[in-house]
Amino acid sequence: MNFKLPVLHTLDQLGKLSETEINFESYSANERSSSDIHWLFRPEETGGSGAALIRYKAGGTSPLHVHTGFELAYIIDGEFITDQGTVKKNDLILLPPGSQHNSRSETGALVLIIWEKPAESVEGQ
Template sequence: MPNPTAPIVLSDFLDYARNLRDGEDWVAFRPGVTAHWFYNEGGGGPAAVLLRYEAGARVALHEHVGYEQLYVIEGDQYDEYGAYPAGSFIVNPPGTRHSPGSRSGCIALLIYEKAVRFVEAGE
């Protein structure tokens, strides 16, 4: 992760996100979902991450305890509220519960105010 006292600047963010290397830049997050962290304060604090879903992957039901901003960079994502193609921007307010997935696979940027609380056991 970058130095937390310096700004994170990516002049061509979309190109950066699409060209991350398998096995080097992505770490396991959930079954079928890998993560590339920009920052993660830990202890339930703020975080920014790229999530890459394999086709058919889905994250277990969870509740947002702070705001989450989500931008679908490529592919598709869906949840209980709708389907979101590339270019979609979604804000999930505190109290939102959902289980996001991707039919064809996707890369999405997520910025969390606070860590989520998983509702389903085993997550």
């Protein structure tokens, strides 16, 4: 599924907003499958928080994990299914610390995710 990507603006060397190319790389952290990521900022750059655009291909999954901080996800396009329910284009998900879920997209999805702290895999899953 081809998604229309949002326009990403960042500050250039003169402190002005400038359009930035969105480049995805394969994403297999925490045993994710069939997904690509464009990091906006990484946990190792901030001391824990992170934000990224994740493009789930049809059939893409994320295994069971627990959130050590808040997670905010905005579904830019497509459909995303979690243990708690299904969300679609323009929906927001706010998950509190301690919440657990796995997720998948049967048709594909483009999702903006912001993590307060990194998620951790749930052992034995």
